[in-house]
Amino acid sequence: MHTIEPTTTDGVPPTGWRKSSYSGGNQGECLEVADGHATVPVRDSKTPAGPALTFSPQGWTRFVTAVKHGELSA
Template structure:
């Protein structure tokens, strides 16, 4: 597996964060994704000032496709 390390100095300064409509509301088990950036930052919705995992656009697309297809295990 090839990975590229990217970082966001302060993810809380990014705009366009959103939660999936499938996230279940306010149960506190949600991820947020920021739109409109060269990379795709993902963070824990409970920790808006915390770190973000940053995917390349292709990496994020592959990750979501794998989730939808049930190809990831815990």
């Protein structure tokens, strides 16, 4: 996982952002993901022009699993 400007490892700026199905909360705590890239770009929906994180597909799955199990703390 690393922070980058809004581009992906395949060199294409992410488009088609959508709210992650793993995003929840009614406090505006939403993650957006962009499909169709070799990596999984993720950004904060409140700052769409800000930086994005990219995960390998396996890394994204591990991250989501850790969140679901409460293994990450603030």
